[in-house]
Amino acid sequence: MTTDARLPHAKARREGIDPASFARFIGLRALGRRVRHSALFRTKERATTTGVATVATAALIGMLALLVPASRPALATIFKAPGTVISALIGGSSEDTTVKGYPRIYSTKLDIDLAVKPGDGKAPPVQPIAFTYPNTAPLGQNGNTYLYAHDRRGMFLGLHHAKVGDVVVVEMAPGNKLYYQITEIHSDVRWNDLEWLQHSDDNRITLQTCNYSGDYDPRFVVVAKEISSDLGARLAA
Numbered sequence: 001m002t003t004d005a006r007l008p009h010a011k012a013r014r015e016g017i018d019p020a021s022f023a024r025f026i027g028l029r030a031l032g033r034r035v036r037h038s039a040l041f042r043t044k045e046r047a048t049t050t051g052v053a054t055v056a057t058a059a060l061i062g063m064l065a066l067l068v069p070a071s072r073p074a075l076a077t078i079f080k081a082p083g084t085v086i087s088a089l090i091g092g093s094s095e096d097t098t099v100k101g102y103p104r105i106y107s108t109k110l111d112i113d114l115a116v117k118p119g120d121g122k123a124p125p126v127q128p129i130a131f132t133y134p135n136t137a138p139l140g141q142n143g144n145t146y147l148y149a150h151d152r153r154g155m156f157l158g159l160h161h162a163k164v165g166d167v168v169v170v171e172m173a174p175g176n177k178l179y180y181q182i183t184e185i186h187s188d189v190r191w192n193d194l195e196w197l198q199h200s201d202d203n204r205i206t207l208q209t210c211n212y213s214g215d216y217d218p219r220f221v222v223v224a225k226e227i228s229s230d231l232g233a234r235l236a237a
Contacts, residue, residue: 006191007219008133008148009123009210103139103172105130105147105205108236110158110166114149126150130207136197140172144200148208151220156209159222160187167236168224170205179232180205180224187211189219196221 101115116139119131130147137143149156162182170178188211189196196206203226211220227235 006215007189007193007196007208008119008121008131009191009215009217009219102174103170105168105170107158107166107168110162110168111154112156112158112168113154114156116147116170119148124149126152128154130156133197136206137199139170139205140178140203142201142203144196144198144204144206146197146206146208151209151211156207159207159209159220162222165235167227167232168205168207169232169236177229177232178203179227179229179236181227181232181235182222182224184221184223186221186223187218189221191216191219193219196223202226 103116105116106113114128114130116130121134124131130149133146136146139145151157162185164182166182168180205224207222209220211218
């Protein structure tokens with residue numbers, strides 16, 4: 001058991017920007033006044049024509065967006081995560097080997113899809129990885145495997161929407177799947193409560209992410225226990 005006196009914390013900052021202030025800052029409001037008083041809007045007929053053209057252009061852009069390959073990351077994901085934005089936009093990344101690696105943990109319902117890597121128990125980097133807490137059970141073996149990741153989309157954010165009975169899949173290698181069913185959800189675990197790292201005689205995974213951005217804020221913990229492949233595949237589908 002580690003001597004660290006706290007559960008790992010995934011720092012996730014949630015800061016807001018006032019839209020009106022931002023618009024003034026970049027000059028959008030002044031631009032809007034110029035546009036309203038331009039020749040395009042001087043008569044009712046011109047205003048109607050301009051409005052129809054704008055809607056048609058927006059619709060065309062939306063249709064083109066649907067043609068972008070699904071393998072490319074969503075814009076929301078790109079702007080949330082640090083890293084090389086240009087490579088993400090064109091569908092490639094220096095972290096491809098991490099993203100596609102095994103073993104991995106995923107759940108379509110909970111929007112989780114992460115490679116699993118050994119962790120050091122400290123705040124993890126913002127990468128699509130679920131880290132294994134030191135000295136907990138190896139993944140796929142009897143015992144308690146403690147995994148932690150950031151509360152971001154595609155990572156462990158979906159745990160906040162989990163329900164008892166949901167199924168999480170651990171794929172050790174292509175086609176070699178283990179199924180775990182969620183049995184416990186604890187949304188307010190103290191930062192220094194190490195009970196969840198304790199060994200277990202069954203095969204279980206304990207999944208942890210953060211609730212807020214402070215080092216001493218409560219953690220969000222989900223426990224899932226292994227079930228048979230037949231039952232797991234049926235429930236996961």
